[in-house]
Amino acid sequence: MSDFHLDNTVLSALQEVMEDEYPTLIETFLADSEERMVSLHKAVERADAQLLQLAAHSFKGSSSNMGAPLLASLCRQLEDDARRGQLCSASRLIARIGEEFSVVRALLRDGLQGNS
Template sequence: MKQLDIEAIETLKDVMEDEFSILLDTFFEDSKLRLDDLQSNILSNDAEALRRTAHSFKGSASNLGALALADLCMRAESLGAKKSLEGADSLVSQIKAEYLAVEILLKSYL
């Protein structure tokens, strides 16, 4: 799966014009909070909170065309929905790594 849907990003950039950089900055800030929350959800053994956080992160990643990140978040959401945290540490590590790659790619559009 490709990391970014370039067509979706280009469309967003065209539609939002000067507001596009604000959208990206907001995504970066929110994502860092969500990454912290995902880790906290695991530490507090809260599968439902993991599901909610991952669901929210999936939506924002999807809206920005971060397809691989959205897919990983969907996997974390499914895990939480099953009331399980088995493998969540590894999955959150993958989400963090993918987010960092996406952040670099998205910053090239600023």
């Protein structure tokens, strides 16, 4: 199940490169992602397609870099919709992004505890 949410090849490569700083990288990603979720909600509340597109783009990139392909894909969908000015499904998509982020967060934290 976790392979569906996290790319273990990407995480292994990050862990190899980051060594002792890997836990800090994970915690930074998680904290930044919390802020990105807030930005997504604010943008949709304001019906600001440009802000929503930028926030989704940023979240997509960090999710992809951290090996969270489903999360990145959902963010890409939101980014594409916002680019086209289609905000009617944004709230529902942000909810799905939030759900997926919760799964990713739990898996990453479990992985950190397993490596301690």
